[in-house]
Amino acid sequence: MTSRNLFLSISTLAICATVISACETMPTAEEDHAANKHTSHWEYAGESGPSHWAALSEEFSTCATGRLQSPFNISADITAKLPDLGLNYQAVPMKIINNGHTIQADQAGGGQLVVDGKAYDLLQFHFHAGSEHSIDGKAYPMEMHLVHAAKSGELAVVGVMLTEGTANAELANIWANMPTSQGEHMVKGKTINVKNLLPASHKYDRFMGSLTTPPCSEGVNWHMMQQPITVSAAQIAAFKAIYPMNARPLQEENNRLVVRGQ
Numbered sequence: 001m002t003s004r005n006l007f008l009s010i011s012t013l014a015i016c017a018t019v020i021s022a023c024e025t026m027p028t029a030e031e032d033h034a035a036n037k038h039t040s041h042w043e044y045a046g047e048s049g050p051s052h053w054a055a056l057s058e059e060f061s062t063c064a065t066g067r068l069q070s071p072f073n074i075s076a077d078i079t080a081k082l083p084d085l086g087l088n089y090q091a092v093p094m095k096i097i098n099n100g101h102t103i104q105a106d107q108a109g110g111g112q113l114v115v116d117g118k119a120y121d122l123l124q125f126h127f128h129a130g131s132e133h134s135i136d137g138k139a140y141p142m143e144m145h146l147v148h149a150a151k152s153g154e155l156a157v158v159g160v161m162l163t164e165g166t167a168n169a170e171l172a173n174i175w176a177n178m179p180t181s182q183g184e185h186m187v188k189g190k191t192i193n194v195k196n197l198l199p200a201s202h203k204y205d206r207f208m209g210s211l212t213t214p215p216c217s218e219g220v221n222w223h224m225m226q227q228p229i230t231v232s233a234a235q236i237a238a239f240k241a242i243y244p245m246n247a248r249p250l251q252e253e254n255n256r257l258v259v260r261g262q
């Protein structure tokens with residue numbers, strides 16, 4: 001998939017997220033152009049579950065044929081001094097979407113990730129239960145993905161594991177306004193700052209991978225934080241009451257390189 005097509009896919013995802021009911025019944029001009037068919041319905045279990053994603057739509061074929069699919073069990077192939085992540089985030093008005101697959105916060109204008117001199121605009125962040133990746137064989141109760149795109153369309157994700165402990169105040173702010181059924185929820189006068197959802201240490205593991213949801217597009221630059229953030233048992237339970245399990249199973253690592261930052 002070209003980076004242009006990748007960008008169209010992500011734009012389409014964003015559009016689907018905001019008008020999901022229209023998206024499922026009616027192809028957008030972008031989808032017509034990109035894939036000549038509209039987005040198929042997919043789920044995390046049953047006949048539309050992960051092992052069937054590639055069969056649901058030609059557009060999803062990479063879910064089966066890709067060689068750098070996410071998630072997988074992350075273990076270091078080498079350790080090295082990695083460039084610091086420029087996590088240049090700022091508060092934006094709260095806009096939370098239950099898109100039928102996850103709870104997502106739209107972050108247009110929420111700042112940038114800068115790494116290796118390249119800037120990626122923050123688009124959105126969302127959550128999975130349980131964690132999608134494991135780190136050295138260890139799974140977590142939840143995982144958060146901060147999704148970014150460069151002007152070229154190239155994608156970068158920052159992953160953060162959520163472990164049980166002290167409640168996170170920013171998450172409490174989000175959870176208090178979490179739509180329990182599908183649809184968008186804008187909260188007047190409230191803001192979200194993703195900076196408050198990052199661990200104290202910004203050390204990370206770097207590797208290449210894919211989107212973990214259809215169309216499973218590859219060429220995604222992944223940065224997995226080594227330190228989890230803590231959330232309370234009640235916060236985990238509140239998410240799981242809406243999405244008990246929205247994690248793709250582990251995929252093969254194949255011969256990709258995992259660099260663990262020192």
Ligand SMILES: [Zn+2]
Nearest residue numbers: 126128145212
């Ligand atoms: Zn995700």
